[in-house]
Amino acid sequence: MARTRDAEQSGAARRGQILAAAMTLFAENGYRGTSLAAVATAAGITRSGVLHHFASKEALLSAVLAERDQQAFDAVEVDREYEGPAVHRALDIVDDLAERNRADPELTRMSHLALFGSADAPDMAHEWSNERIRTYRDNLAGVFEQSAAAGEIRADVDAEAAALLLVGALTGLTELWLRDDSLDMVASVRMLTDLLRRDLTQQAGE
Structure with a gap:
């Protein structure tokens, strides 16, 4: 039993090493510029060792993208309680x-x-990205609708437009910052959210 648990922990640790190596290489060299052999070398294992955990490079990219989102949402504590x-x-x-x-x-x-990266990323990655953006936009729109119904924000707010504005601003400003990191992307996003906080609650009793 202990041996099985040790093997599971070892496998999970090795999988994490592969994901970390792949994340770095995909980010630096793009999808097509990263080989499974390069990932294996960076992770300190063989190419067959990578394939033991991930059946293909596309499967590895899929896992990396999922890990990226999980780390981001864990970091901002999406599920924590609030008042x-x-x-x-x-x-x-x-x-x-x-x-x-x-x-x-x-x-x-x-x-x-x-x-x-339309010239570099596979169709699966574009599908993942489109679904991610769609889900994020829908979730935000749902929050705006619920808050309007509860009288927490103005009743005339266009929930879909507000959600699209936020997702578009965060996505576009982040892309600009990746191209020129002297731009203060965080300050620009905060300016927009501060404006929305004031405007949305202006006629809702706050």
Whole structure:
């Protein structure tokens, strides 16, 4: 039993090493510029060792993208309890994600490879990116709708437009920052969320 548990822990640790190596190489060299052999070398194992955990390079990229999102959402504590209007918590998360993007450019570049690297990333990565953006936008729109129904924000707010504005701003500003890291992407995102906090609650009793 102990041996089985040790083997599971060893396998999980090795898988983590592979993901970390792949994340770095994909971010630095792109998908097509990264080979499984290079990932294996960076992880300190053989190519067959990588394939033992991931059946293909595409499967590895899929796992890396999922890990990227998990790390980002864990870092900003998406599921933690909060007080006050739900829309304020949603805007706080947008601010936190901008901070997280700046703090870890490697992870950020990884996700934007899928979003903007059309000549490099496989179809699976574009599908992942489109679904991720769609889900994020829908979740934000749902929060705006619920907050409006609860009287926490103005009733005339266009939830879909507000959600699209936030997702577009965070995505676009992050891409600009990846191209020129002298730009203060975090300050720009915070300016937008502060404006929304004031405007959305202006006629809702706050």
